[in-house]
Amino acid sequence: MEEHRDDLASKTGMWLFLFTEMLLFGGLFVVYSVYRYINADAFHLAAQELSVPVGTINTIILLISSATIAMSVTAIRKNNKKLSLLLLGFTILLGLVFLGNKYFEWGHHIKENIYPGSPVLASRGQGDVLFYGLYYFMTGLHALHIIIGLVFIGFIARLIIKDRIVSDNYVLLENSGLYWHLVDLIWIFLFPLFYLIT
Amino acid sequence: MEHEKDHIIPYRTFLYVLAGLIVLTLISVTVTKIHLGTLTVFIALLIAAVKSTFVLRIFMHLKFENRMFTIMVIAVILLIGVVIFITLLDYLYR
Secondary structure, eight states: OOOOOOHHHHHHHHHHHHHHHHHHHHHHHHHHHHHHHHTHHHHHHHHTTSOHHHHHHHHHHHHHHHHHHHHHHHHHHTTOHHHHHHHHHHHHHHHHHHHHHHHHHHHHHHHTTOSTTOHHHHHTOHHHHHHHHHHHHHHHHHHHHHHHHHHHHHHHHHHHHTTSSBTTBOHHHHHHHHHHHHHHHHHHHHHIIIIIOO | OTTTTOOOOOHHHHHHHHHHHHHHHHHHHHHHHSOOTHHHHHHHHHHHHHHHHHIIIIITOGGGSOHHHHHHHHHHHHHHHHHHHHHHHHHHOO
16 A cells, blocks of 8 residues: 655654744743843852752763664664664663652752742742742753653654554654754753853 | 655764763863853853754754754744843843
8 A cells, every 4th residue: 555654744843843842941041041130149059059960960861862762763774673672762761760860859959948839948038939940840841841752752662663663664753852852952951051050 | 755765874973972962061060160250151051052053963863854944943043042132131221
């Protein structure tokens, strides 16, 4: 049976969706810039409480996971189904490790009574409230994207197992990769803005 | 499907890019430890921009894709940049 599909259109659709994601986070970066400008000193001090080593490790984890999903596309195109699945599994594993680190990081702050709506945080002033409000919201929204990305990749891995994604029909794998890279891209900016600029 | 037979990116390209991205991350962490004032923000964002370019062009395949995608991505980034710029102008000179 003659197959009808348009890979270019499929990829264009994915990119259009990614643009809405970029604008979503872009809006949050506007909010961040303004609040940081108004509360420069408070942001400066509050950012020093975040762990740079944990942030750096998480950055490297996401970068590696981006490389593995990109290599997974190369593997499927070379007809190496096993390697492609292995690389996807590795990507999912790295995503879970990232979330684990995030869990301990948030847990550490919450234990110190630093969370949105906490009286301790409120007593430290408006700048700290805004910094941690943005920190929880932006890293939380990012973590939500990681979770969605993991489900997406899991679904793609299933399609590879069932031979629905093969060496001459791999656009869905590419699209899941595009989503995962976008999540990585957002983290590339979140990391310096929250952890480094102190 | 004009791009059906475009070339396959070799594994080692991704590994080189990955190594470059990790080095840039470490440079960014080291540089921001030195107190350079406002320059720190600039350097950190500059390195982030370089890293994004690698991710967009190689990992996200833009270098090998139809030009249309690159143009659209640049347009979206410019839009976000312009909005941040105008908003800050408002706050700086109010």
